[in-house]
Amino acid sequence: MRVLKFGGTSVGTIASLRNVLSIVEKASKEDRLIVVVSAFGGVTDQLLKAGLLASKNDPSFNSVFDAIKRRHLEVATAFGIEEETTSKLYSYLSELEDMLRGIYYINELSEKTTNRLCAYGELCSSLLITEAMKLEGLSVNRKNATELIITSNGKSKQTIRYAATNANITSYFQTSSERITVLPGFVAATETGELTTLGRGGSDYSAAILAAGVAASEVQIWTDVSGMFTANPKLVKQARPIATISYQEAMELSHFGAKVLYPPTIVPVMLRRIPIQIKNTFSPEAAGTLITHEGTERTLSVSGLTNIDSISLITLEGTGIVGIPGISKRLFETLSQQSINVILITQASSEHSICVGILDNEASFAKQAIDSEFENEIQLEKMQPLLVETNLSIIALVGDNMKNHQGISGKMFSTLGKNNINIRAIAQGASEKNISAVIASKDVKKALNALHERFFEDQRKQLNLYIAGVGNVGGKLINQITQQKQYLKEKLNLNIRVIGITNSRKMHFNTDGISLKDHKTLLEVEGVLADMDVFIKNAISLNKRNSIFVDVTASDLVAASYSKFLKQSIAVVACNKIACSSDYENYRNLKELSTKYNAPFLFETNVGAGLPIIDTLANLMASGDEITSIEAVLSGSLNFVFNNFKKEATFHDTVKQAQAEGYTEPDPRIDLSGIDVARKILILARESGMEMNLEEVINKPFLTEENLNSSSVSHFYETLKKDEAYFQKILGKAQKKGAQLKYVAQLKDGKASVGLEEIPEGHPFYNLEGKDNIVLFYTKRYHEQPLIIKGAGAGGEVTASGLFSDIIRMRTY
Structure with a gap:
């Protein structure tokens, strides 16, 4: 026998209900089935809303009820369910309406009444689904789970009375002859016969209890995703389904926010080693996730990432805690008395503080109760009032194999640190199956994506x-x-x-x-x-x-x-x-x-x-070398200008050409004034360890005063035309000596300078062509022959390439 559970999204629409019928029909040919169904998608929320409105004496609860009624009647009509069954549905709806009116009149909504109210979602859905199956010709019967599953009291989140429950289940299914039995999930009864519920998500739990009771071969949880994922796919697009996972791993993931599975579900089937399959109603052929006793041998150390949002961190601290027995007992008893669930605990070895993670909506109650419990110690200043930090979340790494791999926590925390994610608290059990960290809620998506990339994406x-x-x-x-x-x-x-x-x-x-x-x-x-x-x-x-x-x-x-x-x-x-x-x-x-x-x-x-000049300098310094001097031609634009400035071409036209070909800034005065080269040699000086400012760089301009003081770019070009004879004179003087004009930057003896120089034949700068740059590093190691870097030093493509190279280098950080 197998147990199939269908959640709210699986029975949320007419189309999805048809999918359910198809899945059940196919499975029933292979085995007897127990089919556990949730309320139609969204109905439980509507029931709670109607009850809350009624308790506040708000007549709009009627509108919510009408929507619930309409939803169920539409399903009945769509499947052609007969009038006799519809009358039973009307009976449920009439009881529900009477209950809401009663809540409205007395202005009160107790926990007991809430349980009865919510149960109508599953009662109605199981009725309609059973009748739809009958109309498909399936051998099916409906059984109310309240007649089988027994709890210890009338409160929510029940303690199951397994002896009585298993006896009921065994007795019923030994005499049942139908191929398929449909039961409403979520609902149960107390030992005194009062209707109760198993908490939100309790339909999963119902399925597991029934599976344990009949020693089923398998439990299938049908939902709207293809299994448990390595992370929440809504937050991490690269998340992928986990093929196989152990009970313990699944329990950790579900406890820490993986909503595919209700955490208590695993306990009943784990004891009997009944496998659980997480399947997708909307993609039945997808493999899903298999949860078993052994799990599987994986090369990955981590099986999944998960998170819990809306967490508050409460901290009890003070000298009155150190070495005093019973403080922790008082703290946790106080929380227990307020029905506050503790999600995470951490305490430093100094015993100076105890830090506890709880849900945000319980933080104010916790503070009031704990401050009251330790009122005497607070007044004596042995303890501080409870510190409450809100808007936090817990992220957790989960995996059976983590204990066999060293450095997991180091990878986790270094990844978070590199992404500026501050960790407020850390918890790790001795089993090493879970490492949890408390972070700001705003950082959850970034944290999950960064960690998923680190542990699951082949280091991409x-x-x-x-x-x-x-x-x-x-x-x-x-x-x-x-x-x-x-x-x-x-x-x-x-x-x-x-x-x-x-x-x-x-x-x-x-x-x-x-x-x-x-x-x-x-x-x-x-x-x-x-x-x-x-x-x-x-x-x-x-x-x-x-x-x-x-x-x-x-x-x-x-x-x-x-x-x-x-x-x-x-x-x-x-x-x-x-x-x-x-x-x-x-x-x-x-x-x-x-x-x-x-x-x-x-x-x-x-x-x-794009030349590796700064990187080379950094490597020289890091390896212990020392710069003695630097000589360089660092302006591709100026080198282009002086390589193309000939007697037959005016200086004005040469500069215009350099600008047109993209070798100068939009304002060529930045290049020709020498300020750009001065900045470059200053940067090299600083990167070589010197403390220097721009005004300390000696700039020997070759432009005239009128060029330098021009009011605009167009005015600048006009002054170049006017001063053409001056530039021709500079060119002629160099040519007479057989020299080339180069704009040179120098760093020596703690001083930096830039200026136009006449370079003689044989010098490394003499044959520097086009827009090329060249740098000569003289160091303690390279004292006779310099380390030379040479290549294109200007132009959009090479500059973009240099930027791209820096971006790519980020992969190593």
Whole structure:
């Protein structure tokens, strides 16, 4: 014999009821069945609502009752159930209406009355489902579970009287001849014959009790999902069904919030080693989850993640606790007297405090009762009044195999820490099948996704990007991400999603990831007015794991935002040089924030675009080498200008060409004034360990005073035309010496300088072509021949590539 239980969603609509009939018909050909059914989806909530309204003397309970009545009559009509059966349904509905009117008249809704009220959902559904089966020609009978399942008293969440219950079940099914027996779940009776219930979710429990009573071969729990999942699929899209799991693991998962299974369900079947199958009514062929005594041997150390929301943490602390026997007893007795369930307990070895997790809605009662119990100690200042922290949740890692794998807790807590998720309390049993942590409710989704990624997704890491600046370089970066997306997934186990984008006019967000091929249209059509403060708030409030802010602007305002991101453990990748060349205290603060909040701050493209200059310098320093001097050509735009400036081409036209080909900033004065190169050598000086500010970099400009003081870009170009003879003179002087003009940055003896120099033939800079950059690192190890890095140092593609490289590096953090 098998037991099939169908939950509220499985019997929620006419279509789903037809699915149930089909499943039962097929199963009945193979075995005798006990079919346990819940109330139609949502009816129990409606019954509770009607009762509450009636108890408050609110006549609108009639409308709720009418909706319940209409719902059941629609089912009867849809299945063509005969008038005789409909009259029985009307009898139930009439009793229900009378009960609601009684509640309305006396303005009272006791627990006992609530039990009777809620029972009508299952009584009505089981009646209609039985009659629908009969009309399908099935051999079926309906039995009221109140005649079989006996509890010890009239309160909810019953203690089952198994001796009497098993005797009733055995006696009935030994004489029953029908192929199928339908019973209402959730309901039972006390030893005195009063109707009671087994608590919300009690239909699962009913099925398990019946299965144990008949020694069934299997219990099938039919619901709206294909088994127990590695995490809540509503919060973790990558969650997947667990094929096989042990009773203990299932119990832990269901206790800690996995709503597929009511926790007490497992106990009766576990004692008799009856397997439980979790199946999907809407996808009957799906494998689902098998719960057995042995579980299965898995390579994964963790079987699932789960959470309980709406938790409060109450803490009793004070010197009066230390070494005093009986404090814990008084605390838990007080909670028990208030019928407050303890979900989590933790106590430090110092015995200075006891921390307990309970439901939010019980916190105020707990505080009042415990403060009263320890009133004397509080007055004597041996204890503090009970501390209550609300808006918390519990997340838990569950798995039988966890005890055989070292470092599980370390992986869990490091993953949470890297994502700026603060842990308020920790609990782990000696069995090592569960590690629980209390965190802020707002962090639950991020925590579950980060942990699921860490333990279940073959080490695939998801990076969530917020990009400021989607013009030339930013657009190319998005193109590169789009082009390489599949490669990154397959080769590096890396998934990159762009969650937010902004330019100077508009910004756009999509929590599931922006369609990159349509990003320009989405920004223009669906984007809202750009506001950097709002952009920052959105990125923080979305609270995504592995978040990265990418600055592809030259904006002071954007650069000033880095600290806000880093303090939220959001990594920063920037090609904007303003922050790293700002006041030294700001630069140092950003580096310290990066370390403190475990949020990488990467800015490789600040110097040399896509060339690995800063990374190489960092590796030299980390390995114990020391920089003695640096010589470099660090401006691809200036190198392009002076490589293309010939007597037959004016300086004005050469600069125009450089700007047109994207080698200069929109305002070329930034490049030609030398300020950009000065910032770069300053950054290298700082990264080599020096404390230096921009004004300490000696800048020897080659532009005229009129060039430097021009009022606008167009005015600047006019001054270049005017001063053409001056630039030709500089060029001619170098050519007479057989030298090349290069704009050189130097760092030596603690001093930094930038300026235009005449480079003789044979020098490493002499043949530097096009927009290339070159850096010569002279160190204690490289004292005779420098370490040379050379390559393209300007252009949208290479700069975007450098940013992309920094983003990819995040997979190792």
